[in-house]
Amino acid sequence: MANERRSFEIGKLLSTRGVADRMQEDRQFAYFVALSLGRYMNCDWGELTDEDKAQNDEAVASGEDRIFASYTRKTGDGEETKFWIITEWDRSVTTILFPDEY
Secondary structure, eight states: OTTSOOOOOOOEEEEOHHHHHHHHHOHHHHHHHHHHHHHHHTTOOBSOOHHHHHHHHHHHHHTOSOEEEEEEEEOTTSOEEEEEEEEOTTSSEEEEEOGGGO
């Protein structure tokens, strides 16, 4: 499926308060989130196992099951910030959140 264009509905796009606050405070983080959302919408699932990536690919193909991705922003000072993007099984809502907000 490498060259096959895949797409899926993301529904209403939401973020948790924690992510929204961080994006407001840190424009570079906000930019990374925007880039990651673009990757997500192009079926690039970030830092997942091959099994989890295949499960997402199947969810996109079938239109069933939720879609989950994980991205990590690394800064020059060694700080890492991980966040998830999750689209519900019915494609009604996609949420950007930190793992501890799940």
